[in-house]
Amino acid sequence: MLKYGVTHLLATAYHPQTSGQVEVSNRGLKRILERTVGKNRASWSDKLDDALWAFRTAFKTPIGCTPYKLVYGKACHLPIELEHKAYWALKHANFDLKYAGDHRKVQLNELNELRDQAYENYLIYKEKTKKIHDSKIKNRVFNVGDRVLLFNSRLKIFSGKLKTRWTEPFTVTQVFPYGTVELSQTDGPNFKVNGHRLKHYFGGDIPPMVVPDLQTFPKDQ
Incomplete structure (x- = not known):
């Protein structure tokens, strides 16, 4: 270069x-x-x-039109539509040259307005998608001393068969604003992660099952 x-x-x-x-x-x-x-x-x-x-030439929901129309300002006429004599395709193909030229100039003048409208549609679609995404996020509250599990995203690349994506439990040492959490581990230094990658760990020893004394009743005669 x-x-x-x-x-x-x-x-x-x-x-x-x-x-x-x-x-x-x-x-x-x-x-x-x-x-x-x-x-x-x-x-x-x-x-x-x-x-x-x-x-x-496919309709895109985020922009409300096709990419072809966004560039050229008009709908795309496929050759098969002219071959099978589709009414709307023949109607536009049989325009008078002067009338077709004036119509094309109007389309080119409306092109900037069409792009502005597509940009607004994209912003609305993006906002709706963000609301749906945020509604599925669970707001977990972590306190100092809680035991948590950490989601290992590297397993998406190097996945093991039937291997869990949640690593060993860690202990929360400090909670920062904006969702940052500091964790401690037994064989290494503390490190910070995003709170969305954590979930509470409810493991531990299983408490012994206490069976109450059953009262016996005499057998009916």
Whole structure:
């Protein structure tokens, strides 16, 4: 890169891991390719153009329209619609040239308004999704001296068969604001974790079962 004067930046195009929206789009393309490729999965590159076309012309709930319309300001006409003489496709295809040009100019002028509306729809959708996500989070209260279990997220990558994701119980030594908790362990220094990765540990010795004395009654004659 120094030889040819190339400047490498950690932008979204070079580092898609920094953008959640890019990962969502890539996941959608992956699902389309999983359903279209044959037994030879090496042919995924041949199906990529069709997968991108299907992805860009599909209606997206967060923005309230299709990505194609968001870029070009008009609906996408598929060749099969013209071949089978769909009414709405032929209606737009048989416009007079002057009328079609004026209509296209109006669509281009409305493009900024359409993008602003898509941005507002995305914010509303994002807020609703956040409310649903936050409603499922349990508000756990930890006090100093409580014994807790720690969720080990690395098992998602290096998972063991039938292996629990909760590590040995630790003791809470200090509780910080904004959900941070400091834990102590028997064979190591204290460390801080997020409170959402913890849950209360109710283990210990099982108390002996006390059987009360049963009163015997004489057998009925």
